[in-house]
Amino acid sequence: MNAEIIAVGSELLLGQINNTNARFLSAQLAGIGVNVFYHTVVGDNPERLKKALEIAEGRSSLVIFTGGLGPTKDDLTKETIARHLGMRLVLDDEAMVSIEQFFKRANREMTENNRKQALILEGADVLKNEHGMAPGMLVSKGKHHYMLLPGPPSEMEPMFAKYGLLALAGKMDGRAKIVSRVLRFFGIGEAALETRLEHLIDKQTNPTIAPLAGEGEVTIRLTARAESDDLAWQLIDGIETDIMEIAGEHFYGYDDTSLMKELSGLLASQGLTLAAAESLTGGMFQQEMTSLAGASKIFKGGFVCYTNEAKINVVGVNAETIDNYGAVSEQCACELADNAARLLGADIGISFTGVAGPDDLEGHPPGTVFIGIAAGGRTWSKKITLSGSRKLNRLRTVKNGSHILLKYLKEAQDA
Amino acid sequence: MNAEIIAVGSELLLGQINNTNARFLSAQLAGIGVNVFYHTVVGDNPERLKKALEIAEGRSSLVIFTGGLGPTKDDLTKETIARHLGMRLVLDDEAMVSIEQFFKRANREMTENNRKQALILEGADVLKNEHGMAPGMLVSKGKHHYMLLPGPPSEMEPMFAKYGLLALAGKMDGRAKIVSRVLRFFGIGEAALETRLEHLIDKQTNPTIAPLAGEGEVTIRLTARAESDDLAWQLIDGIETDIMEIAGEHFYGYDDTSLMKELSGLLASQGLTLAAAESLTGGMFQQEMTSLAGASKIFKGGFVCYTNEAKINVVGVNAETIDNYGAVSEQCACELADNAARLLGADIGISFTGVAGPDDLEGHPPGTVFIGIAAGGRTWSKKITLSGSRKLNRLRTVKNGSHILLKYLKEAQDA
Structure with missing residues (x-):
């Protein structure tokens, strides 16, 4: 499976924000062994979005969209993809309830255009949005998979980590569970750590071992696939033990700690x-x-x-x-x-x-x-x-x- | 003139860094009235880079590349473009001297592969690199302009601001000088400032007035084109006076101050x-x-x-x-x-x-x-x-x- 990430939003083309979503998704996809060959950014323009989509289909089997799922008129990602794939948009009841609750909690009146956010591509797997309103989704047609994610990183990142990876795993092979753990190291450079672990990294495909240099720190993301969470965690525990034997004195914590x-x-x-x-x-x-x-x-x-x-x-x-x-x-x-x-x-x-x-x-x-x-x-x-x-x-x-x-x-x- | 920015570098596709170059260039181009319709990121792979270049030529008149100008074997941007355009790569003497001086200053031995960095597309305008070694360049063929810039933001940003904008201005129309000034405001929101200045922004094409929201701050970038620097600065002074009359009480400084x-x-x-x-x-x-x-x-x-x-x-x-x-x-x-x-x-x-x-x-x-x-x-x-x-x-x-x-x-x- 190779992937392309299409970020939709004119604010990106005006240079108002960085495309941090492409970075986040690329790192996550690298962790599960999916090659990302292209990032594309396109504005809130249905014709140009459609063309970008056609180009992506010609070179990638998984196309991930971020942005353009909101309630306003210039949010057109879903509509453009539906028309291109000849799919209907249907109301997802669960998403609708969650949007209504969102307004109730915020003590605000829901306007009619918010219903648009509960529309999904017919037959899509829905990815729950626990930090906002627009749900994500994954749909397949022919040899292609299309994932649609909201633009705000505060909604997109937890959605992808919790539901997106899992949904993709289902498409990738029969082993439906993917789990990952980050090990954090201090006091050793990325190159030095990689050299020490080279023999492990080279022979390892499941779990994958992905080092990443931070500011004075190095992290290693371990990602395993298996038939069950338990089995996947066992794979991670095993390789972690090997890594700790080699570089444990520089380890200081797991996941998003500091x-x-x-x-x-x-x-x-x-x-x-x-x-x-x-x-x-x-x-x-x-x-x-x-x-x-x-x-x-x-x-x-x-x-x-x-x-x-x-x-x-x-x-x-x-x-x-x-x-x-x-x-x-x-x-x-x-x-x-x-x-x-x-x-x-x-x-x-x-x-x-x-x-x-x-x-x-x-x-x-x-x-x-x-x-x-x-x-x-x-x-x-x-x-x-x-x-x-x-x-x-x-x-x-x-x-x-x-x-x-x-x-x-x-x-x-x-x- | 409409533009596409192609960032070249596998580290972007692995999610190791954000494509901040695309953001910087987009904001700069917006300031001089150039529409950016697409960003693309492609890895250090000559075939995929060539395809991305062909797609860009089909939809944009200005194609800006960042990255892949370094000394190592996987730095292939120049070579790929030269082959595609049927242009020769020639040694630029000034760039070669500057690279030699760079090593002398750093008291390091220059290796042979660094000569590669002084090669430019024959006939290109050279953009001097004052913060690194690889020069940038701008070359035109047919209806297309191609700008090549180094990947590290610390080299690319000052190069583009000082030499790149000017080189583009020469291609855009007869008025070869572009200057810009940033006004910084505190204590007023972007929407409020934009509303107050709406009548100015709407009627204004030269200088352009581009507001941008920062963290608790708002900036306005004024960009003017004229036959000479003096005339361009006069245009900016004029519109600045108008803006200050309306919102001067919130102004606190110019350009990259804080x-x-x-x-x-x-x-x-x-x-x-x-x-x-x-x-x-x-x-x-x-x-x-x-x-x-x-x-x-x-x-x-x-x-x-x-x-x-x-x-x-x-x-x-x-x-x-x-x-x-x-x-x-x-x-x-x-x-x-x-x-x-x-x-x-x-x-x-x-x-x-x-x-x-x-x-x-x-x-x-x-x-x-x-x-x-x-x-x-x-x-x-x-x-x-x-x-x-x-x-x-x-x-x-x-x-x-x-x-x-x-x-x-x-x-x-x-x-």
Whole structure:
């Protein structure tokens, strides 16, 4: 099966938004072994959409449409495809009820044109929309499969992951269940991880093993097909064990977690609180920590001590420490972490001091960073050396800090 | 002239990156009145690329390619187009010198395959690459124009803005100069701004007026064509005056500035320093301020006081203030701003306290925010009411705070 993704929407052609749907669907399809050979974007214009559809049929067996399923007059994807395939549009009762409930919950009056959203191609498998109104659908004719998905990513992504993949699996072969799991790694590059796992990746077709580089992180998506969910998960468990034996020391979490979420979770489960003092990162660590709802239970607060003055007068670093060792030093990092914890009354303190760039500081090149930790009656620091832009250096510093603390808490838990 | 953008790269079809180039180019082309009817993405495969090119020629007069100009064997865009058009590839001396210099600067050995990057389609206008090695080019044959651009956005975007637009202008009509300017607005929605400017937008073809909604901001891109730069800028100045009369109170800056850049610039030019105390924004304001290089000259640092404890013990808010008025109050915002400035020895203090969500706090719904300012011997606060997600509420709070301070500094400057 090879696929083409057709995104419908003039806002894409005007450059108002990125076609993130094509990226999401491509990654998902790669995970189940479907080749995507083309993406196409076309405006809300039925003639041009029809032509794009004809071209796609000439080169792809699966055509996935996103967008144009809404209630207004320029939403024409369904109508255009129905006419092209000679299929009728019929009202789907379940979708209609769900749309009515949507308006009831929102306490808004349903207008007549919303009924249009409950129309489906006759005989299509309906893909439930749990985050909006327009249902998706999958229909087959001749050698071709057509999947229609809503345009807003907040509706499309969960719909495809929950119902779309499964519906496709039914068309692909007799083994109707597809499951997938993402493993997240920190502290190893994509190329290095891929090299270590090469012998597994090469021989593996079910589950598939798909590495993807993120910002300072690497993920591996495992996707298995089997007759039942249980069997598919067993396949994934098996290959995960092999991967963990090879690269387990860099693994930190599953699926849509993040270093900060893992760290916050461990702090909460161990009943510990945190405080921070940030120099080069300028508040980025604290900003990220407090981006998670409920942060006030584990995070006491902290300082942005961008100047030496602030480090000394507000966070209470000894002026002599900075005179003798500089602000970019192990000693300064330790005092910052220690004092942050003490001043905020937190169990643990973390600090970041270093050179974000573009200029050198105290004779250190950009990317020289000390991360201080005060925890369990000890204070220590770790030096890291980065080589990115100012923005990347700050981002990676925060990720490294989260990772150091995460490892410490895990070890404390296991001890 | 109508255009199609063909992005070449298997990484796009694997879902590893978004096709941001298509968005950027579409917005730029919309600005000069070129209709984009299709985007296509195709992998690093010469047969499929050739077919995509043939389809594009059947429906578009301008075909823009991004990607596939690099030194490796799977970079085949130039070669495929040359074969298709029956054109020779010739070495461009200037590009070759620039590639050699690139390696010299980076202190790296140039490998032989890098010479491939200096090859251009014979007779093409060369578009200089000031941020990488592979030059872009524009070539015409019959009724069609073909533009080739490098894939990395950091190379492609400045190349197109500086050289690509100009080269296209030469092909479009006799008036060879195109210039554009972006006006940035805060505190007014896209729909409201568009309604106010409707009579201007409708009658206007040169310059074109293109509004675009950003995150809590709206921009308007003005693009003019004329026989000379001077004449084109005169056209833009004229329409800008009209727009400013109607919506000038919401204007804050030009082109690629931001509220934070403007604020930082004004602080620097007025020789003032700033400190901050953040509750609901958790460090986001300070993180953004310190994301700009050279922040240490104007930014003293500050506090993340996520808990009441931190507000009282570290930032020195009176416990009674919180008992009597709550942490989400004008009084608390004022004390936070005042104390931040005093403790950090800064000229100005800014504070953020409120409810990010998802839960209510002290009986206030999410989106209730007080922003405190201590400046010029006065302290005051402004209440704003937002209605987004937790993430959006925090982001908009920071933008509102930057805007309040920016307006204050501008008024102080004008007074």
